[in-house]
Amino acid sequence: MKFKCTTASLAGRLARFIVKLGRGMGRSFPGYLFLRIGGFDCLRELSKRSKIGNILITGTNGKTTTTKMLCLLLKKDSSVSCNFDSNTVNAVATGLLGGKAEFGIFEYGIRTAKYSMPDTVCKYVDPIGVIYTTISREHTMVAGEKNPFREYFKAKRLLSAPMKKGFIICNADDPRTAFIGMEKEKDVQVAYYGLEVGLEDETPLSAPVHCPICEEKLEYSKRYLNHRGIYRCKCGFSRPEPHVKLTRLSKKDKKWEIEISSETCNYTSQKRISSKFKLEVPNFGIHNLYNFLCASTAYITFTPHPENIKETIIKTAQELEKFTLPPGRFEIFKLGDKTVGIGQGDNGDALKANLQVHPSDEMTLIYTTPDKGEDEIFQDHLRVIKSAKPMKIHVFPGRESTSAARNYYKTIKEYFDASFHPISNKEMDKKIDEILGIIDESSTESVMVSGCGPEHLFWNKLKSKFKSTFI
Numbered sequence: 001m002k003f004k005c006t007t008a009s010l011a012g013r014l015a016r017f018i019v020k021l022g023r024g025m026g027r028s029f030p031g032y033l034f035l036r037i038g039g040f041d042c043l044r045e046l047s048k049r050s051k052i053g054n055i056l057i058t059g060t061n062g063k064t065t066t067t068k069m070l071c072l073l074l075k076k077d078s079s080v081s082c083n084f085d086s087n088t089v090n091a092v093a094t095g096l097l098g099g100k101a102e103f104g105i106f107e108y109g110i111r112t113a114k115y116s117m118p119d120t121v122c123k124y125v126d127p128i129g130v131i132y133t134t135i136s137r138e139h140t141m142v143a144g145e146k147n148p149f150r151e152y153f154k155a156k157r158l159l160s161a162p163m164k165k166g167f168i169i170c171n172a173d174d175p176r177t178a179f180i181g182m183e184k185e186k187d188v189q190v191a192y193y194g195l196e197v198g199l200e201d202e203t204p205l206s207a208p209v210h211c212p213i214c215e216e217k218l219e220y221s222k223r224y225l226n227h228r229g230i231y232r233c234k235c236g237f238s239r240p241e242p243h244v245k246l247t248r249l250s251k252k253d254k255k256w257e258i259e260i261s262s263e264t265c266n267y268t269s270q271k272r273i274s275s276k277f278k279l280e281v282p283n284f285g286i287h288n289l290y291n292f293l294c295a296s297t298a299y300i301t302f303t304p305h306p307e308n309i310k311e312t313i314i315k316t317a318q319e320l321e322k323f324t325l326p327p328g329r330f331e332i333f334k335l336g337d338k339t340v341g342i343g344q345g346d347n348g349d350a351l352k353a354n355l356q357v358h359p360s361d362e363m364t365l366i367y368t369t370p371d372k373g374e375d376e377i378f379q380d381h382l383r384v385i386k387s388a389k390p391m392k393i394h395v396f397p398g399r400e401s402t403s404a405a406r407n408y409y410k411t412i413k414e415y416f417d418a419s420f421h422p423i424s425n426k427e428m429d430k431k432i433d434e435i436l437g438i439i440d441e442s443s444t445e446s447v448m449v450s451g452c453g454p455e456h457l458f459w460n461k462l463k464s465k466f467k468s469t470f471i
């Protein structure tokens with residue numbers, strides 16, 4: 001490494017060490033310092049520390065879970081450095097300053113191109129893999145500025161746009177991630193994953209889905225989960241054939257029995273992969289089946305030991321029983337006869353995934369709203385709520401604006417028996433106590449608390465207080 005980069009790397013690693021000592025100090029600071037001293041050219045040098053290469057994982061929902069699953073799979077065959085919750089180039093540099101490994105695996109959240117600089121990250125980190133989970137509408141306001149879906153989608157595309165080698169892994173059933181793959185087929189290899197099972201999502205879409213090429217409304221012959229399914233457009237755009245498929249899905253005792261079938265290529269060994277085997281996974285929601293299939297596809301693509309594929313995937317699936325959910329995620333509890341589900345559902349797609357695992361008959365919904373200027377998110381939520389038909393809705397402000405929450409409440413009141421609880425996040429303890437009171441007093445068999453929140457903090461606090469009070 002050049003002298004400048006060595007100095008930058010030493011300073012960054014020292015900062016990483018200090019940050020580790022003092023909890024709560026900015027995790028991005030070491031990377032920031034490194035980039036200030038060394039600049040982007042040193043980032044390129046630093047990214048070569050991962051012997052086989054770096055992998056970036058992005059999408060609207062499922063990033064963290066997929067990253068965790070992929071780490072669990074790959075570390076059986078190789079050394080991995082896993083990084084979660086990064087959404088700036090500084091955070092990625094901080095991750096790279098950590099331990100040397102064969103693979104650097106980075107969850108990369110992208111809200112806007114300006115803030116996350118996805119093309120810069122791709123150019124200098126030079127990944128061997130970019131993985132897309134699923135893309136839907138979220139964060140329509142970022143730092144007080146409007147962030148239209150078009151821009152948001154473009155920012156996600158930019159993370160793989162500069163790639164000239166390696167693999168892009170895309171969900172074939174999601175027209176947006178599939179489109180990203182198709183666009184890049186001329187430059188790199190693309191591995192698509194998808195379902196091929198007798199499953200049908202009969203509830204309406206959380207938002208209309210338009211063709212990424214001509215913007216006409218897409219036609220679905222089948223939907224597996226919300227906008228993921230078999231689709232086509234009059235212009236010729238249609239779902240690509242997946243290389244890795246989930247070809248069987250049945251309930252067995254308290255588990256899913258699935259079959260994964262793959263016809264693809266392994267990047268590391270340059271071998272053709274053809275495999276088909278059955279395995280059991282925990283009885284989790286369809287969105288997690290997608291996450292597991294996505295992680296498995298990435299594992300099949302990158303493992304330096306393709307001869308282990310079947311054994312490793314089967315073994316990892318067994319470990320998923322005690323797999324801890326990422327913080328803030330939707331969890332279901334039993335409280336006497338009541339079923340109580342608590343966790344974030346920041347966008348229509350996520351709220352729908354929660355309702356897919358939570359019983360909605362005779363339900364009380366405690367709904368935390370989006371912010372001011374996020375009407376699109378609210379409309380997506382409302383579509384999902386309408387199809388669930390809760391008996392009673394308690395509306396709380398989920399993000400900053402209480403007056404925006406009041407307006408959303410007024411709309412909800414036109415359709416449902418609803419009440420408004422204007423408690424802001426500044427009084428989080430009061431808000432949590434009020435929610436726990438509603439759960440306790442509700443007479444319905446099912447209670448669900450979901451919607452937008454200040455990231456994981458609120459949901460974690462709510463879940464732990466719920467458990468310490470009632471369980």
Ligand SMILES: [Zn+2]
Nearest residue numbers: 211214233235
């Ligand atoms: Zn079209």
